[in-house]
Amino acid sequence: MHPTILEFQIMAAQVISSPAVPTPSLGEVPARLPAAGLKDKHGRTITDLRVSITDRCNYKCVYCRTGSEGAQFAELPLADYLRIIKVFVNLGIEKVRLTGGEPLLRKDLVSLVTQLAELRTLSGQPLDLALTTNGHLLAELATPLVQAGLSRITVSMDAVEPHTFERITRVPGSFQKVLAGLRAAQRAGLSPVKVNCVLLRGFNDNQVVPFAHFSRDEGVIVRFIEFMPLEEDRLWSPDVVVPLTEVVAQLNSFRPLAPLPATHSGETARRYTFDDGLGEVGIIAPVSQAFCGACSRIRLTSDGKIRTCLFSQFDHDLYGVLARGGSDGDLAAFIEKTVAVKEARHHIGEPGFLKPSRSMVHIGG
Numbered sequence: 001m002h003p004t005i006l007e008f009q010i011m012a013a014q015v016i017s018s019p020a021v022p023t024p025s026l027g028e029v030p031a032r033l034p035a036a037g038l039k040d041k042h043g044r045t046i047t048d049l050r051v052s053i054t055d056r057c058n059y060k061c062v063y064c065r066t067g068s069e070g071a072q073f074a075e076l077p078l079a080d081y082l083r084i085i086k087v088f089v090n091l092g093i094e095k096v097r098l099t100g101g102e103p104l105l106r107k108d109l110v111s112l113v114t115q116l117a118e119l120r121t122l123s124g125q126p127l128d129l130a131l132t133t134n135g136h137l138l139a140e141l142a143t144p145l146v147q148a149g150l151s152r153i154t155v156s157m158d159a160v161e162p163h164t165f166e167r168i169t170r171v172p173g174s175f176q177k178v179l180a181g182l183r184a185a186q187r188a189g190l191s192p193v194k195v196n197c198v199l200l201r202g203f204n205d206n207q208v209v210p211f212a213h214f215s216r217d218e219g220v221i222v223r224f225i226e227f228m229p230l231e232e233d234r235l236w237s238p239d240v241v242v243p244l245t246e247v248v249a250q251l252n253s254f255r256p257l258a259p260l261p262a263t264h265s266g267e268t269a270r271r272y273t274f275d276d277g278l279g280e281v282g283i284i285a286p287v288s289q290a291f292c293g294a295c296s297r298i299r300l301t302s303d304g305k306i307r308t309c310l311f312s313q314f315d316h317d318l319y320g321v322l323a324r325g326g327s328d329g330d331l332a333a334f335i336e337k338t339v340a341v342k343e344a345r346h347h348i349g350e351p352g353f354l355k356p357s358r359s360m361v362h363i364g365g
């Protein structure tokens, strides 16, 4: 049986430490940095770290937030994220995506990006440094972020029709702000900008073809994402999900789609252009065509907890190791043990599916 909203909110407010991964006793673990990279027990190599730097958000997207909840978890000083990220990078992380909440709300974000851009992967390359944002504050920040070394940006936009957009974000004027932010990012050199659109049946599923036009007109890559049960409230049901097959059919009815190859082995999106080669759209289908077998991700929440899967029932308290005075070796050992127990897959839509212990805005998308 599903928990009630109240039970869910209580669960989300709790910090649950996994019994499977006890905090190492400090001092027992020798400082060491393995060269082989981070592996889980299912043989997957983890190269992609998502870091939420706040769970505050200036939007109240209807499918994500109740509208009455604020931030629920602490945020760390940016220096603590930097230290933790360095340890992850020394273990084999190659991509770091800053997210939230809304990451542009963090003062000194540009300084964090500057310092992250100086890090090198195990093979001596700069990090692939990306940011996911709602774009509301991007017009002012795009150029400083590029100058600081940001490589890529994803802007979340769930409609290209302003009224629909603002019904979703519940912030008047948001469409024009985000459009200005997106264009500023392109001018600053972050082209092509990726645009993420979560589709909900009966709400914005009429935006698929308009987004195809948007991709072609604005020169952005649009990614349609299936809605996952990660909302603060309870509105997810399989009927609300607009599956990949349906999006493909709508796009094909506009113009014939032409598949594009994956850009890398852990690619989560099915990529397409159109028959004339103009525009790029992609579909990320974690519900109808799960890609857990190729998952290369791990997440750090704003309060310094590791989440091994969006749908985990537990957080792993990495910040606790740091707060107790742990060395970088202690942090590394904790990370390795935690990654090892990463879940094989999620169970969305299966009988007995349990909602995760945090919602998307409090994990970091």
Ligand code: SAM
Pocket: 057, 063, 064, 099, 100, 101, 102, 103, 132, 133, 134, 135, 154, 155, 156, 157, 196, 197, 198, 225, 226, 227, 228, 229, 230, 231, 360, 361, 364, 365
């Ligand atoms: N505030 C930033 C933003 O809007 O992009 C970053 C955080 S937001 C939680 C990250 C992404 O998660 C957004 O693209 C959002 O649309 C997506 N998201 C939120 N809830 C979701 C859900 N239940 N299923 C799928 N995607 C979701």
